[in-house]
Amino acid sequence: MYLIAEQPYFKVQREVSSIEQRDVEYERTIYMYNEKIVTQHREFSIENVLDMSYRVIGKEGGLLYLHTNKGVYSYTVKSSPQQFINAFKEHVK
Template sequence: MKLIAQHEYIKLERQVTGLEQNQIEHNRIIYLYEDRVVTAYREFPINIVTDISYKAIANEGGLLYLHTMRGVFMYQVKQSPERFIEAYKKFFK
């Protein structure tokens, strides 16, 4: 399995202790391989991935959408995943 592209995404975790609420930011990476897409806790065979898209949020990065036959999965990103999406379209569209 050959790595084609990768892109960093974040997962926000809310932690409530007593009267205080904190947000913990976990940095993770989504990987695009020849045969699958892999995130920290999920793996999608490439034959069920139908598209990858992106929606920018004003000055806050945006949302990367992984469209699959099992539904749409959303990942929060700080930088535009343009190269990641281009790599997907070049190899699989």
């Protein structure tokens, strides 16, 4: 198994205490290997990923969508994941 590409993404989690509410941003990475795609909490066999797409939201960044046979998973990115998507499409040809 070898690494093909990686894409940073981030997760915003709201933390609430008795006196305040704040949003904490966690930076994570999606790794694409020749056999699977791995995120912080999920693993997708490359055969189960049907497609990838990207939608710009706001002035910069957007959502990277992984279309799988079990549904669509979205990941918030700060920059275009086009190179990651292109690497996937080249790999699954």
